[in-house]
Amino acid sequence: MKRCFRIAALVLAVTVAGFWLAAGAHRGWTKTSVPVKTVDEVTGLEGLEYRKQFVPGLDFLGAALLGAGILAGASLLFRNQPTTETKP
């Protein structure tokens, strides 16, 4: 059980860190939409449109690493399984 928790913590940390890096390593807050600049041809006005897109930020990464830390910490609650010794 101890080992399972530690592996789960490692998998969580590596997966989320990899996802955060792959999504652009955004060092701000997590976004669920991104602003896209538009220009009106007639008036020349610049506007903003929001496109739905999930961009994980440092808060997302931090929460996942905290979760991984809790899992790793929880593994300490379990005792090591006693190793069986065979006598000759």
Add this chain to the structure above:
Amino acid sequence: MKLNLLLALAGLAGAAFAAPQTFDFKDPKGVNNAVFKLDAPLEAITGSANGISGAVTFDPENPAATKGRIVVASATLMVPNPLQKQHLHSADWLDVAKFPEIVFESKELQNVKTEGTATTAEVAGTFTLKGVSKDLTVPIKMTYLKDKLGARVPNLKGDLLVIRAQFSIKRSDFGINPRAPQDKVSDTIDLTLSIAGASPR
């Protein structure tokens, strides 16, 4: 007699051309927008609102006489982070349920300079946000686009008036979450208004 009639008609025609026009700023294309920005340590909080309405009376022959009222529907304020948006709309911040409108009403134009179709000026007016009204002077640029409405809205004839403004307000002046420390979210809110109004004929 005929001469008098002709003169009267000419006068009427002249008055019609010189008459102030009313521009409606409710934009069916949704391009009109107000952008706001507040500095914060991790990342500046930037968002926009596109629920713009209001009317401006503009006379191309006398831009100094421009008067108007621009309204931003506070519920249309948008930021890319859903939790931040929830906070922004909440009672501590803008309380959009209780104060659904952000309004700027002009009183007079100062330092008016016109070059071609563009006029720059400083608009003195009243800015109302979260139920608090303050007198502000805002630098603006107005561009009069004669006969350009049809290019934007097919089958409609008329003119467009583009207004751009950039100014700052203080969060503390309008009671916007006074408990939020200024080293976490800046007191200064930078505002940029980019709007176009239509005057159909």
